[in-house]
Amino acid sequence: MAEDRTLADLKRQGSNRLVAGLCLAFFGGMVGMAYASVPLYAMFCQITGYGGTTQRVEQYSDRVLDRKITVRFDANVSGGLPWDFKPVARDVTIKIGETAQAHYTASNLFATPTAGRATFNVTPEIAGSYFNKVECFCFTDTTLKPGETLDMPVVFYVAPDIADLPEMKNINTITLSYTFFPIAEDKPVAAAPQAEAIPTNTDGNLGG
Template identity: 75%
Template sequence: MNRETLVDPKTQKSNKVVAGVCAAFFAGMIGMAYAAVPLYAMFCKVTGYGGTTQRVDQYSDRVLDQKVTIRFDANTTGGLPWKFQPVARDMSIRIGETAQAHYTAANMFDKPTYGRATFNVTPELAGAYFNKVECFCFTDTTLKPGETLDMPVVFYVDPDIVNVPELKDVKTITLSYTFFPIEGVKPVAAAPQAGPIKTNDNTDGNLGG
């Protein structure tokens, strides 16, 4: 004798609700996955989390007597055939002082190659106080065969860094750039004009003279 299993209507409704919630949660997770990268990048730029430096349009209005050493690091990835390096490995500046450093990139290949740079600062917490006025980061760059390009970066360390307990005794900050290959032909961006700065040969000057 066959018996039919009767399902309580309330149980059926409850199962449908649970299934609906699960589907909505799954869809939401997919949406969050697509949004995670730009949201994370925005978060890093605002907070300096992960060693992300800050972009500013003006110079510091305070300069402290306290000094900090800035070290410069250069890397390439993805098989990009460039010789990429800082002109000077480090420089000592006063906190709040606007300074200029230079990197150079040379294409070692017999054809035009294309790259784009990302960056970070260590200690990571210092990223929120490392302000770049001008830089070559995230700019699509084309180098002809054998071409060498000068790449300046203008920056200062926010004086408020001395008010952060974890950073008040920091003596060295490292600015690191990594160039990776990209496709397509893009013009090399010209270096913008800037005001009086300290260069990495410890002399004052003007960008673009």
Template identity: 70%
Template sequence: MTDDTHQITENAVVPKRKVSDRTIAISCLAFFFGMVGMAFAAVPLYAMFCQVTGYGGTTQRVEQMSDTILDKKITVRFDANTSGGLPWQFEPVQRDVTMNIGETKLIKYEARNIAEKPTAGRAAFNVTPQAAGAYFNKVECFCFTDTVLKPGEDLEMPVVFFVDPDIVNAPELKGVNTITLSYTFFPIAMPAPLAASTDVKKNGTSGQL
């Protein structure tokens, strides 16, 4: 191959490589933003999946209590946390309870806003060991509910639950005598004042220019 031919070949390859690099970069960015969008869209679906299957230690939500109570005890411990700088004191009224498997229990958590202004939070939860989430059934709870507390306000939040008797047939939970139910409150934006919304409607100024 002559020098002229070699030079022509190099000149022909370089632009193609630049176009290829640019295409790859654009594709990567598109993939990244697409995955971010899918992640946000998938949050409700993932939460629903976890609640149905108990995946990741997510407890089950049921409408009725168990009709079977076993002559076998299990201890449930209660944990409370806050995240993201939420200025609340949050804790269970009692740290644990020992109960019969299948028995329905009522326990309570307490939250207090220690800030000098109203603040809002929303609680998420999980159970450990994670495999026990599929057998921990809540009849009533405060999870995923937006909660607003005034300065210094206290709130008592009940949880009604039972442990499914089928837990004794789960080989992965053989020998497990203690389950921990953990709640974490995260800060959320304060809702718009109702009076302000009413005034906007009366004045007919919905923000349109």
């Protein structure tokens, strides 16, 4: 009987260890997925244009259509960044597939250097995967000196395949929007306080 109980206890302990191991593996997998979700989501948006994410390309379009489309430019500043950020022109009308260049400017209104980083999106969101940027300033850390103004060009084109979308049949305007957020600069580490010297008598004994 004692041996039977011992075997049963060993089996029960082994089963408990197996369950604990599975729970640990599941927990670790969930944590890994949580950490991976942000870059994976960003990659998904970049590939599909989901959420109005534009595409970054290295080459220009090799096909230009007769159909025209208007691209509007929007500029925003968030998080208390003391910048005057705006497009030079509010919109441009181009042929689909035609490469165009737009300009934004950013001015630091603060008395000290400030830094920012821009995010972007396109509306309507379905146009994101067809809005191709050859050159842009997005996701680049930018530092401006007090009173400095910087020209920020964007080179882009709207892919001809957008004309095949039934959803874009009656849409003739796309809005490209940028938002600059502040970048927190590293603060210098405060020096450790110096301990006060303890006075001593001339004979070397502690004073007091």
